[in-house]
Amino acid sequence: MGYKVAVIGATGNVGREMLQTLVERKFPVSEVVALASSRSVGREVSFGDDKVLKVQDLATFNFKGWDIALSSPGAKVSAEHSPRAAAAGCVVVDNTSHFRMDPDVPLVVPEVNPEAIAQYTKKGIIANPNCSTIQMVVALKPLHALGTIKRVVVSTYQSVSGAGKDGMDELFEQTRAVYVGDPKEPRKFPKPIAFNLIPQIDVFMEDGSTKEEWKMTVETKKILDxxxxxxxTCVRVPVFVGHSECVNVQFDKPVSVEAARKALSAAPGVIVVDTHEPGGYVTPVECVGEDAVYISRIRKDPTIANGLSFWCVSDNLRKGAALNAVQIAEVLARDYLKK
Structure with a gap:
């Protein structure tokens, strides 16, 4: 018997990816509905190769009788409609930032803390972490089992798709403008993104960090330890899809490169590609459309006690958002809802 699944924010990058991922992973769907704002009502979105869904209005949709909602409409919209869906008995897997640090809402990466899903009964909502946090904790989990991780210093290289369709459009338009000599002023980002790097993602906080950097800190603590x-340090880069991270880890005891490579190679959701030769690593271009978190450049850090560094790449629209949400739904359906 299948589940009735609502996809909220179905016309966005992540929403479309959620629909595709449900099909690819053969999630047991009996019925699916695509929801978005009134501006998108009547638009069509694909559900697999042979089915088209007409978008319905989120604001007026009745969630009674629906089992699971995969939600990615933006934090303000989610704040209003995720509790409404949950109150109607529909369990919400929410991809926005709004509920992540709520102590009554589990923040889940299935390869890391699937047991936390059991807490969904408190509010009927499960939070999907930030894209950059997800790929990092998937890599940190097997290493944390080798030796307790004390400290992580991470620099991210995040693609423009993390800022939605507007971010992707801006990179495309500015890149084209460089070649035709018709400069385009930035709208989505604070400075030009084409052929540039921007060391700011989200707003600045009082201590000088950005909210994206704060998210990586507090979410890692809630999910892992x-x-x-x-x-x-989170940086927007002129890449369309795929986040990259340089991660430096300090353990409480020595952990060898060999032990780290073995643990990562055996970890669920991780693929190690690490040979000491030109091209012996994974770049964001190669991870697009893939489900794994790719690890390369594993090496000892001789400047600190018990230190290791590695390079981490993943498709932020898949494992960083849609895939993680569907994986949560899979565990929820298998272990908790059980139709």
């Missing part, structure tokens, strides 16, 4: 200290 509250005792891990995280210092992040």
């Amino acid at each position: 509250p005792n891990i200290e995280v210092h992040a």
Whole structure:
């Protein structure tokens, strides 16, 4: 018997990816509905190769009788409609930032803390973490089992798709403008993104960090271990899809490169590609459309006690958003809803 699934924000990058991922992973769907704002009502979105869904109005949709909602409409919209869906008995897997740090809402990466899903009964909502956090904790989990991680210093290289369709459009338009000599002023980003790097993602906070950097710190603590200290620098780069991270880890005891490589190679959701030769690593271009978190450049950091560094790449629209949400729904359906 299948589940009735609502996809909220179905016309956005992540919403479309959610629909595709449901099909690819053969999630047991009996009925699916695509929801978005009134501006998108009547638009069509694909559900697999042979089915087209007409978008319905989120604001007027009745969630009674629906089992699971995969939600990615933006934090303000989610704040209003995710509790409404949950109150109607529809369990919400929410991809926005609004509920992540709510103590009554589990923040889940299935390869890391699937047991936390059991807490969904408190509010009927499960939070999907930030895209950059997801790929990092998938890599940190098997390493944390080797030796307790004390501190993480991470620099991210995040693609424009993390800022939605507007971010992707801006990179395309500005890149074209460079070649035709018709400069385009930035609208989505604070400075030009074409052929540039922007060391700001989200707003600045009082301590000088950005909210994206704060998210990586507090979300890692909630998902993996509250005792891990995280210092992040998050940078937007002129890449369409795929986030990259340089991660430096300090353990409480020595962990060899060989042991780390073995643990990562055996970890669910991780693929290690790490040969010491030109091209012996994974770049964001190669991870697009893939489900795995790719690890390369594993090496010892001789400047600190018990330090290792590695390169981490993943498709932010898939594992960083849609895939993680569907994986949560899979565990929810298998272990908790059980139709």
